Amino acid sequence: MxxxxxxxxxxxxxxxxxxxxxxxxxxxxxxxxxIIRLGIGDVTKPLCKSVVEAMQKAVAEMGTQEGFRGYxxxxxxxxxxxxxxxxxxxxxxxxxxxxxxISDGAKSDLGNILDIFSKENIVLIPDPVYPxxxxxxxxxxxxxxxxxxxxxxxFLPMPKDEIKADIVYLCSPNNPTGAVYNKIQLEKWVEWxxxxxxxxxFDAAYECFISDDSLPKSIFEIKGAENCAIEFCSLSKxxxxxxxxxxxxxxxxxxxxxxxxxxxMWLRRQTTKxxxxxxxxQRGAEAVFSEQGQKEIYENINYYKENAKIIAETLKKHNIxxxxxxxxxxxxxxxxxxxxxxxxxxxxxxxxxxxxxPGAGFGKNGxxxxxxxxxxxxxxxxxxxxxxxxxx
Amino acid sequence: MxxxxxxxxxxxxxxxxxxxxxxxxxxxxxxxxxIIRLGIGDVTKPLCKSVVEAMQKAVAEMGTQEGFRGYxxxxxxxxxxxxxxxxxxxxxxxxxxxxxxISDGAKSDLGNILDIFSKENIVLIPDPVYPxxxxxxxxxxxxxxxxxxxxxxxFLPMPKDEIKADIVYLCSPNNPTGAVYNKIQLEKWVEWxxxxxxxxxFDAAYECFISDDSLPKSIFEIKGAENCAIEFCSLSKxxxxxxxxxxxxxxxxxxxxxxxxxxxMWLRRQTTKxxxxxxxxQRGAEAVFSEQGQKEIYENINYYKENAKIIAETLKKHNIxxxxxxxxxxxxxxxxxxxxxxxxxxxxxxxxxxxxxPGAGFGKNGxxxxxxxxxxxxxxxxxxxxxxxxxx
Numbered sequence: 001m002x003x004x005x006x007x008x009x010x011x012x013x014x015x016x017x018x019x020x021x022x023x024x025x026x027x028x029x030x031x032x033x034x035i036i037r038l039g040i041g042d043v044t045k046p047l048c049k050s051v052v053e054a055m056q057k058a059v060a061e062m063g064t065q066e067g068f069r070g071y072x073x074x075x076x077x078x079x080x081x082x083x084x085x086x087x088x089x090x091x092x093x094x095x096x097x098x099x100x101x102i103s104d105g106a107k108s109d110l111g112n113i114l115d116i117f118s119k120e121n122i123v124l125i126p127d128p129v130y131p132x133x134x135x136x137x138x139x140x141x142x143x144x145x146x147x148x149x150x151x152x153x154x155f156l157p158m159p160k161d162e163i164k165a166d167i168v169y170l171c172s173p174n175n176p177t178g179a180v181y182n183k184i185q186l187e188k189w190v191e192w193x194x195x196x197x198x199x200x201x202f203d204a205a206y207e208c209f210i211s212d213d214s215l216p217k218s219i220f221e222i223k224g225a226e227n228c229a230i231e232f233c234s235l236s237k238x239x240x241x242x243x244x245x246x247x248x249x250x251x252x253x254x255x256x257x258x259x260x261x262x263x264x265m266w267l268r269r270q271t272t273k274x275x276x277x278x279x280x281x282q283r284g285a286e287a288v289f290s291e292q293g294q295k296e297i298y299e300n301i302n303y304y305k306e307n308a309k310i311i312a313e314t315l316k317k318h319n320i321x322x323x324x325x326x327x328x329x330x331x332x333x334x335x336x337x338x339x340x341x342x343x344x345x346x347x348x349x350x351x352x353x354x355x356x357x358p359g360a361g362f363g364k365n366g367x368x369x370x371x372x373x374x375x376x377x378x379x380x381x382x383x384x385x386x387x388x389x390x391x392x
Numbered sequence: 393m394x395x396x397x398x399x400x401x402x403x404x405x406x407x408x409x410x411x412x413x414x415x416x417x418x419x420x421x422x423x424x425x426x427i428i429r430l431g432i433g434d435v436t437k438p439l440c441k442s443v444v445e446a447m448q449k450a451v452a453e454m455g456t457q458e459g460f461r462g463y464x465x466x467x468x469x470x471x472x473x474x475x476x477x478x479x480x481x482x483x484x485x486x487x488x489x490x491x492x493x494i495s496d497g498a499k500s501d502l503g504n505i506l507d508i509f510s511k512e513n514i515v516l517i518p519d520p521v522y523p524x525x526x527x528x529x530x531x532x533x534x535x536x537x538x539x540x541x542x543x544x545x546x547f548l549p550m551p552k553d554e555i556k557a558d559i560v561y562l563c564s565p566n567n568p569t570g571a572v573y574n575k576i577q578l579e580k581w582v583e584w585x586x587x588x589x590x591x592x593x594f595d596a597a598y599e600c601f602i603s604d605d606s607l608p609k610s611i612f613e614i615k616g617a618e619n620c621a622i623e624f625c626s627l628s629k630x631x632x633x634x635x636x637x638x639x640x641x642x643x644x645x646x647x648x649x650x651x652x653x654x655x656x657m658w659l660r661r662q663t664t665k666x667x668x669x670x671x672x673x674q675r676g677a678e679a680v681f682s683e684q685g686q687k688e689i690y691e692n693i694n695y696y697k698e699n700a701k702i703i704a705e706t707l708k709k710h711n712i713x714x715x716x717x718x719x720x721x722x723x724x725x726x727x728x729x730x731x732x733x734x735x736x737x738x739x740x741x742x743x744x745x746x747x748x749x750p751g752a753g754f755g756k757n758g759x760x761x762x763x764x765x766x767x768x769x770x771x772x773x774x775x776x777x778x779x780x781x782x783x784x
Binding site (some may be wrong): 001002003004005007008010042043044045047048049051052055057059060062063064065067068069070071072104105107108111112115116117118120121132134136139166167197198199234241242243244245257258260262265268269272273275276277278279280281343 | 393394395396397399400402434435436437438439440441443444447448451454455457459461462463464482493496497499500503504507508509510512513524527528556574589590591632634635636637649650652654657660661664665666667668669670671672673766782
């Protein structure tokens with residue numbers, strides 16, 4: 001048996017293990033210091049009440065003869081798809097139920113979607129970036145070209161005529177930079193995709209952090225996107241589902257390449273290699289979209305956003321350049337005094353006992369930048385900023 | 393963008409839609425007849441009490457600040473892996489925790505495992521077969537050769553020197569035939585795999601139905617299998633998890649091909665393209681392995697097995713040849729009077745209002761055979777057999 005040799009080309013990431021090592025060493029040498037972690041990429045607030053109640057009810061049902069559910073539809077139950085359909089309708093995006101595919105999260109689908117594309121395609125990936133886009137294509141030996149995101153374009157790179165690619169990843173609000181594309185910018189991307197017969201893989205996992213109605217939460221708010229884009233979304237950050245696992249992917253029925261319906265191809269992929277999301281979890285997800293559920297999840301989202309605001313205001317005061325922090329849980333800042341990412345990491349840890357994430361870990365264009373996140377408590381975030389005020 | 397053209401080669405299966413159409417028509421024309429479905433491939437008993445209680449507790453935890461869990465390890469929590477480790481230990485199979493990968497089911501893993509193999513491999517698949525083995529390889533354009541399972545070899549095909557392949561699928565107890573390999577037979581397969589530098593993908597999804605201790609429940613009960621096999625298992629049929637979704641895959645640390653550790657490759661695949669099984673579901677799965685949980689799930693398994701026995705005894709009485717029905721929820725019978733699969737389907741439906749599954753739907757060697765399952769109630773199964781007694 002011959003193995004997939006492309007796995008040899010995967011880069012090992014030492015980012016989080018190096019951070020852990022440095023933090024452990026610091027803690028050992030400074031047992032009296034309270035370390036504040038602003039590097040967390042995971043939610044910290046518990047599941048909201050509506051979700052808990054819905055899942056309790058679903059678990060109880062599964063224990064009764066009348067309520068028990070075996071295999072469900074691989075693409076998800078209609079009760080959940082109907083809620084998502086309504087959620088999009090609020091932004092004037094019309095979806096058919098068959099265009100909505102419930103999944104166990106955006107990460108799975110972003111990797112698995114590549115199954116339906118030829119190996120021959122050229123892939124365009126922004127740098128800095130969520131590492132999964134690069135790794136999943138490397139596993140399948142696709143040619144990758146990078147799209148330069150930097151301070152000049154505010155980490156929102158735009159298409160150029162000379163860029164030729166078949167697949168492009170756009171993530172807005174962005175991980176790790178927190179930057180958000182506006183409508184005009186996304187229109188240009190759709191135009192470029194159509195001209196190049198390319199497909200946009202739109203990662204909308206952070207859409208719920210957008211609070212300006214003029215900013216698109218979905219690529220399908222852009223005219224023509226239904227013929228050139230697939231959208232991936234998740235309840236991970238929206239409703240604290242990182243450990244509960246539910247997301248959804250939108251593939252419109254009129255998304256056709258090579259005379260093949262990508263909607264039908266994805267349905268075939270999912271029915272063959274996936275058995276659907278647990279019934280219990282789908283009932284929890286359904287509750288997220290109820291009136292009460294929306295109220296509850298926005299209490300958490302707004303709590304995180306308040307933290308982002310506290311960080312952003314501190315940076316402004318010190319004239320530190322940054323993106324994000326408004327429509328995103330992430331703040332992406334230029335390291336002061338031309339420090340490298342790791343120099344600033346050490347500086348923050350040594351001088352203020354604050355842990356963040358060096359931008360260099362997200363690609364070459366991340367060098368000299370740094371990511372702070374809003375997933376700690378209000379109290380800790382405030383205390384961290386007071387410490388920052390003292391050392392900047 | 394170019395699509396994956398291999399999808400054009402996928403055969404559409406009309407098996408279950410044709411069955412549904414025929415049954416609907418019969419029901420319309422015979423509104424007074426009670427149809428008994430013995431074609432069901434899904435469990436029908438509710439989740440057992442221990443599982444429900446464990447999941448209720450986990451859901452409640454997730455709603456509290458102290459108990460909330462975000463991202464978990466992609467390969468599963470140790471609390472569950474330790475239980476599986478002990479479960480294997482009972483059969484003298486030693487597993488390290490890192491050799492156990494928790495997943496959302498055997499179907500996902502059986503498809504996704506192909507990611508770590510080269511496209512160049514030749515795949516050996518028994519016929520008749522669970523269609524997923526064929527489809528997932530067709531999607532990746534691997535050459536497939538078939539292994540003839542038939543009445544002569546009791547649907548337990550054995551390796552031959554002239555068979556050259558790199559990957560072989562073995563499913564025991566088998567879906568759809570219910571046939572079970574014994575130890576000597578599996579030893580021959582391990583020997584063949586080693587001689588041919590091939591890998592065995594061992595689908596053990598029905599292992600819990602084995603009640604004869606001399607029959608292997610795991611390929612790792614065979615000496616040397618750890619160097620040439622991966623095992624896939626599921627709680628779907630074991631504990632009624634078809635709608636709750638949890639399984640596990642065993643990749644031993646010393647499974648090396650091309651100087652690459654398949655354990656490390658699978659870990660890389662799962663950490664890159666998967667985010668783990670919901671915490672709540674893993675707590676439910678943990679309860680399956682408790683003393684009380686085992687007692688409860690075996691009440692259900694034995695209930696199904698009692699149905700299988702009722703069917704098997706009826707067939708014996710009429711001298712109808714069959715496999716399965718003892719260590720399996722499936723009974724695979726030779727259609728009487730040389731009827732084809734579909735002729736027997738029509739005969740059963742018209743004369744006895746019983747629905748089963750034509751063997752021809754599982755591959756060319758399934759022609760002339762028929763699958764009955766034990767997932768209906770005791771009462772209905774008995775009634776169906778009384779009807780069968782009258783028409784045979």
